[in-house]
Amino acid sequence: MNMMTRFLTGAATVLALSLPAHAAEYRIAVGDGAGGTQEALGKAFVAALEEKSGGNMTGKLFLNGQLGDEQDTVTAAATGTLDFSILAINNITPFSPSVGTMTLPYVILSLEDAEKLTQGDIGQQMIDQTIEDAGVRIIGWAYSGFRVLTNSKKPVSTVADLKDLVVRVPKNEIMIETYKSWGINPTPMAWGETFAALQQKVVDGQDNPYMTIYAMKFDEVQKHITNLRYIFSIEPLIVSESLFQSLSPEEQQQVLDAGKEATAFSAEFLRGEEAKIRDELVARGMDITEPAEGEKEFIELATNAVWPKFYDQIGGKDVLNNVLTSLGRDPV
Ligand code: MLT
Helix, strand or coil: HHHHHHHHHHHHHCCCCCCCCCCCEEEEEEEECCCCHHHHHHHHHHHEEEEEEEECCCEECCCCCCCCCCHHHHHHHHHCCCCCCCCCCCCCCCCHHHHHCCCCCCCCCCCCHHHHHCCCCCHHHHHHHHHHCCCCCEEEEEEEEEEEEEECCCCCCCCCCHHCCCCCEEHHHHHHHHHHHHCCCCCEEHHHHHHHHHHCCCCEEEEEEHHHHHHHHHHCCCCCEEEECCCEEEEEEEHHHHHHCCCCHHHHHHHHHHHHHHHHHHHHHHHHHHHHHHHHHHCCEEEEEECCHHHHHHHHHHHHHHHHHHHHCCCCCHHHHHHHHCCCCCCC
């Protein structure tokens, strides 16, 4: 029995497998396909929500961007035409620049950093700011691992190796500037268009965590992986703030508690599954290259050029320093 089955079986036992006829069924948009961390968080959330609400609330996952591209789901949730969405943090940044601190290159250096940041005071400030800026409330987090670079052409280990590669990035200024600091102009593109663009060779490569590469079947159209660590991908579960405000205080608490439980599950899911998924991608024919000299050149170029460019957008240099010191690192 795998981790997911164990978790869901436990929840289903409590619920005795039947929901009241009046149960509210919420629509949950999921950007990625089956088998990744977004689906794992979503399933854990639905099971916990059913259990905590005594079956009065449930949710249905719509995978693979069926309810719209990730950035579009933020607008849909803000206007109340969508209930919940699970998406990468980089696709919320355009609507709430303060969460950009979590996509600045080489700030989050481990799953433990990601947990500390999202679940502590800083995470709460970002949640409050996102409600104000974007009209959506973050109630849970999927942890997906580092975004590694994939491409169809050649093994990449140095910054110079990137030359001549056309790399897709999300429509996210921080990520665009990061690739520019490495000497290439990336191609910003919506998530939903990425598989087809790789398949048709409109672009040569992209970056995303191992878990996402697997869930999106990118191994079918990509060959080489570079084990970069520039962004640790965290993927929030958001709820429409107008929907949240329409719930009773008791229901709101059930939603928040279910999000918290699903978040804890997500961290365990990543710890248990990531290495297996990486091996599976290799078994399917992908190769993995380590960046030269422990990624030194990538790190220096990106942190020196990109961090200062975004101080204003994230709310000032102090915001970054607050994050760095909370993670036990030196301020800049
Ligand atoms: C992106 O690259 O746009 C996102 O990271 C996709 C995702 O949500 O997995």
